[in-house]
Amino acid sequence: MEAAGISADLYAAYCSRLRALEALDFDDLLTEALKLDPPRRAFTHLLVDEFQDINDTQYALLRAWSRDAESLFVIGDPDQSIYGFRGASGRCFERLAEDFPDTRQIRLTENYRSTPEILSAAAPVIEKNSGPSRRLLPNRPSGTAVRLVQAPDDFAEAVFIAKEIGRIAGGVDMLEAQNFGHERDTRPFSDIAVLCRTHRQLELIEKCLRHDDIPCIVSGRGDFLDAEEVRGALAFFRSLHVPCDIAAAETALRLLWNCPADLIAKAAELCRRSKPFEPQTLREAVRGCGTLEAWASRVEEWLPLISEEKPWKLVERWEEAYGSSQALEQLRNTMVFHANLHETWKALCLGEEADLRRAAGSGWESGAVRLMTLHGAKGLEFPAVFVAGVRAGALPLESPANPADLEEERRLLYVGMTRAREELIVTAGAEPSPFLSDLPDSVVREDTGRRRERFAEQLRLF
Incomplete structure (x- = not known):
């Protein structure tokens, strides 16, 4: 960790938060798969796309899963290995040839894109x-x-x-x-x-x-999912729907109420003690803390709606209550495709943001x-x-x-x-x-x- 510029204390706190949320980050998914899966997992045929982008852990997983496979097929371009900062290495092709000496290479030499x-x-x-x-x-x-x-x-x-x-x-x-x-x-x-x-x-x-x-539009910026009003609304909904996600409540307080750090810490402690939310207890606990009183009042108002309303209707109500924007309209458009908030969190957590952007309408970037x-x-x-x-x-x-x-x-x-x-x-x-x-x-x-x-x-x- 120190070599990566991350202090041991910070990493320990991060791991502690993951355990509290009963969550795994992306790297954990790989390492846990390596620990638990290979002895019980068998693939007959294994195909890997964008092979040049894999890191050492992914390569180890590939080897484990292909141990008894009849075929392994990878496709990639070593000249497009550009994610060294993520641990990728163009040398993965050489390693493949060393570890699987019978590998047959098929070079695609025609280019259909450029003049x-x-x-x-x-x-x-x-x-x-x-x-x-x-x-x-x-x-x-x-x-x-x-x-x-x-x-x-x-x-x-x-x-x-x-x-x-x-x-x-x-x-x-x-x-x-x-x-x-x-x-x-x-x-x-x-x-x-x-x-x-x-x-x-x-x-x-x-x-x-x-x-x-x-x-013009700058990719990676100007995205409706990055707009503060969208992030704030989603964080607030998430904090009510998944009370154990303390980080969501902290994000909502910071973005929607510009809450100072000491009050955010107080609210986080209240969330840890009160799962699920008990509006009356929460209201009494924050009496005299102006910003937190406003937050508790909104929690009490919206908590019943979280389980009753469709996601798109929640966003529509939010716009009516607190004002709309182009980004919130885009969010509402995407929510039409989700039957419940669980589907929304799944789409965001599993890297399906591109689907959300397409659902929001092409006008955003056309x-x-x-x-x-x-x-x-x-x-x-x-x-x-x-x-x-x-x-x-x-x-x-x-x-x-x-x-x-x-x-x-x-x-x-x-x-x-x-x-x-x-x-x-x-x-x-x-x-x-x-x-x-x-x-x-x-x-x-x-x-x-x-x-x-x-x-x-x-x-x-x-």
């Missing part, structure tokens, strides 16, 4: 890594050349990206469309993605896009440029992609205390570049990444030629 130009630009980046040849055969016709655009600073780079997206989309207004002065196929904003190594790099790009009235990290883009594809902020210190991402894993950082850039189907623009600031020197001569190199001083007026708008 030849994009594949040719990305190949030299990944071929610097150790291992066999990775050259892929394009199955699409030739397209536009890949562009590498260098700006004098981060601000000029962000302004360029905003203007270029406006050009790709045909101009965000009639005058701008005329100013571009040349014919080209235009794309809807939703066909365009901007990828960066870190969320921090996306902030300036987002500001420039919004300044130009270009709709018609907007997608801004996301390179990690977040894995598995996705877009007609036009900007891989931005490819500068020294950011890609590869490194610091004196944390030297970069150069092979994994190369894989990350490769993954980002190959998210593009038709158009790829790579941008960098004043000090470009050393990886960019590997790009072939077929990549068109450009310079924005505009420095921050020329945008002083625009800068003041931020």
